[in-house]
Amino acid sequence: MDSPRYPGPVVCAWCAAEMRRGNLSSPLSHGICLACLAGAAGQAVEDLSGVDADLLDALPFGAIQLTGDGVITGYSRGESALSGLAAKQVIGKHFFRDVAPCASVKEFAGKFAELRAGGEGGRAKLRFVFKYARGAKLVEIAMVHDAGTDVTTLLVKAALTEPKL
Numbered sequence: 775m776d777s778p779r780y781p782g783p784v785v786c787a788w789c790a791a792e793m794r795r796g797n798l799s800s801p802l803s804h805g806i807c808l809a810c811l812a813g814a815a816g817q818a819v820e821d822l823s824g825v826d827a828d829l830l831d832a833l834p835f836g837a838i839q840l841t842g843d844g845v846i847t848g849y850s851r852g853e854s855a856l857s858g859l860a861a862k863q864v865i866g867k868h869f870f871r872d873v874a875p876c877a878s879v880k881e882f883a884g885k886f887a888e889l890r891a892g893g894e895g896g897r898a899k900l901r902f903v904f905k906y907a908r909g910a911k912l913v914e915i916a917m918v919h920d921a922g923t924d925v926t927t928l929l930v931k932a933a934l935t936e937p938k939l
Contacts, residue, residue, distance in 0.1 A: 827861065836913075836930035842890055844869045853930055856913070857906050876905040882915075886926060889919040901933060 827848065830837045836853030840846060846869050849861040859873070870878045877883060885898045897918045903910050912933040919926045 833929070836928075838869065838928040838930065840869050840886075840926045840928065842924045842926075844871070844886070846873065847925065848927075856911065856930060856932065857904070858908050874904065877902070885917055889917060889926060890924075893921060895919055895921045904930075 827850075830839075830848050830850035831852070833850055833852055836856045837848065837850040838846060838853055839848030846864050846867055849859075849864050851861075854860055864873050867873050870883055881900065882902055885900060889896050889898055895918075897916060899914070899916050901912060901914055903912050913930050914933050916929040917926060918929070
């Protein structure tokens with residue numbers, strides 16, 4: 775089934791570069807451009823809210839899926855490599871309280887709340903220092919909320935520079 779045509783831009787969830795125009799149900803796509811995706815998975819982020827663990831694992835970066843309450847429903851192999859935590863350790867746990875309490879700050883949790891508050895899908899991008907068990911790591915995050923499923927997907931990749939602590 776084709777998506778309704780929309781004349782607005784299709785932009786990359788990571789870099790916000792315009793990818794193409796049309797064939798959308800909303801003015802912004804949360805897909806990932808080929809430059810950012812580097813040839814892997816080719817999945818639009820809007821469609822990630824209902825995918826299985828194998829597809830999340832195929833992404834070339836970390837992916838965490840959260841319910842509106844912040845409970846983890848998906849956790850990719852890429853995120854396990856960054857955090858040192860296996861999916862089975864975190865699925866069903868509260869992200870902000872049990873897994874990443876360092877993210878309970880306004881800079882991170884505030885953006886999560888803002889995305890959900892509008893009742894529409896949306897995205898935010900931020901750089902954040904995660905305090906993993908193996909040490910602090912500066913990451914870039916694309917936070918994408920799918921209002922239809924009320925799932926927020928966090929796409930996480932290591933930043934090119936190290937954090938200043």
